[in-house]
Amino acid sequence: xxxxxxxxxxxxxxxxxxxxxxxxxxxxxxxxxxxxxxxxxxxxxxxxxxxxxxxxxxxxxxxxxxxxxxxxxxxxxxxxxxxxxxxxxxxxxxxxxxxxxx
Amino acid sequence: xxxxxxxxxxxxxxxxxxxxxxxxxxxxxxxxxxxxxxxxxxxxxxxxxxxxxxxxxxxxxxxxxxxxxxxxxxxxxxxxxxxxxxxxxxxxxxxxxxxxxx
DNA sequence: TTCTCTGTTCAACTTATTTCAAACAATCAC
DNA sequence: GTGATTGTTTGAAATAAGTTGAACAGAGAA
Numbered sequence: 001x002x003x004x005x006x007x008x009x010x011x012x013x014x015x016x017x018x019x020x021x022x023x024x025x026x027x028x029x030x031x032x033x034x035x036x037x038x039x040x041x042x043x044x045x046x047x048x049x050x051x052x053x054x055x056x057x058x059x060x061x062x063x064x065x066x067x068x069x070x071x072x073x074x075x076x077x078x079x080x081x082x083x084x085x086x087x088x089x090x091x092x093x094x095x096x097x098x099x100x101x102x
Numbered sequence: 103x104x105x106x107x108x109x110x111x112x113x114x115x116x117x118x119x120x121x122x123x124x125x126x127x128x129x130x131x132x133x134x135x136x137x138x139x140x141x142x143x144x145x146x147x148x149x150x151x152x153x154x155x156x157x158x159x160x161x162x163x164x165x166x167x168x169x170x171x172x173x174x175x176x177x178x179x180x181x182x183x184x185x186x187x188x189x190x191x192x193x194x195x196x197x198x199x200x201x202x203x204x
Numbered sequence: 205t206t207c208t209c210t211g212t213t214c215a216a217c218t219t220a221t222t223t224c225a226a227a228c229a230a231t232c233a234c
Numbered sequence: 235g236t237g238a239t240t241g242t243t244t245g246a247a248a249t250a251a252g253t254t255g256a257a258c259a260g261a262g263a264a
Contacts, residue, residue, distance in 0.1 A: 007121040014116035015252075019109040026192045029200045032211060045253055047212055066210050066261055067203050077190035081183045088179035090128045098131045098171050101240090117222075134241060147223055149242055168231050168240050203210090 006083045012056045017041055018049045022072065025059065031067040108185045114158045119143055120151045124174065127161065133169040 013019055020039055024030060030038075035046045050070060053059040058076050062069045115121055122141055126132060132140075137148045152172060155161045160178050164171045 007115055007124060008118055010112055010115035010121075011117075013109055013112035015113075016110055017252085019112075022109065022189070026189055026196060028197045031201070031203060033203055033209095034201055042254065043211070044213080044255080048252080051212080063261090064200070068211065069200055072193040072196070074190045074193040077186050077193060081186035081190060084179050084183035084186065087124070087128055088176040088183060091174040091176040091179060094128060094174070095130045098166070099133075099136055101133060101135055101169055119222085135239095144224060145241070146225080146243080150222080153242080165231095170241065 007087065009056070010080060010083070012052065012058060015049065017045070018053065021046070021049060021053065022058070025070055025072045029062075029069045029071045031064075031069050033067070035070075109189065111158070112182060112185070114154065114160060117151065119147070120155065123148070123151055123155065124160070127172055127174045131164075131171045131173045133166075133171050135169070137172075 013022075017039060021035055024035065024038055032043065032046055032050065035041075035050075036043050039046065050059065053070075054061065056076075058073055059070050060073055062071070115124075119141060123137055126137065126140055134145065134148055134152065137143075137152075138145050141148065152161065155172075156163065158178075160175055161172050162175055164173070
């Protein structure tokens with residue numbers, strides 16, 4: 001089902017460090033070095049999670065000299081929000097009947 | 103920050119089997135035995151994930167004879183949806199300024 | 205060019221999750 | 235009562251995911 005694969009995409013929010021990065025980027029654009037300072041994690045770790053976020057389309061990058069700035073993509077967050085809202089509506093209109101046991 | 107802890111709650115959707123259970127419950131109430139049949143997973147595995155979903159308040163139970171029926175709690179899904187929508191709005195109104203590097 | 209700085213990729217290690225069989229509890233039918 | 239059914243809990247094994255230092259690549263400065 002389409003909804004199944006959609007919900008699965010929410011696993012992007014499964015890691016605490018990743019959600020911290022997302023929270024920080026919600027306020028301002030930051031480059032990798034900032035995120036290293038702000039989170040206390042090592043550079044390869046931050047880079048690893050940024051790649052996951054990039055692949056998911058949740059963040060965009062912009063190279064500025066030697067630095068790489070990251071920013072959130074609000075539209076993608078809306079999309080994820082919509083997945084859950086649709087699921088909620090589906091659950092509300094779901095049959096109140098109980099599937100009989102064999 | 104409050105938002106950080108909120109986003110972290112989305113890790114409930116991290117596991118594929120858990121999302122499959124959620125998807126199945128979005129259409130109708132089901133008991134453990136149905137979920138075992140429908141997913142192909144063993145009973146303890148299903149029971150384990152149902153406990154996680156119960157603890158998160160995402161599903162409710164009702165005992166019917168020997169069976170235990172599970173159903174989704176739409177309000178909780180709406181809540182999760184709202185977390186992401188709020189984050190999206192915050193990202194939209196975030197400063198376009200780039201944090202300068204040291 | 206050479207050096208420095210920023211960031212990514214790689215491979216090994218570590219840690220957290222998931223899964224399973226077995227044991228257990230509770231309910232219904234007989 | 236006994237036996238069968240449904241479901242949870244437990245503890246160990248298997249699997250998946252995150253973290254790390256070291257190596258690597260590219261851009262800017264001297």
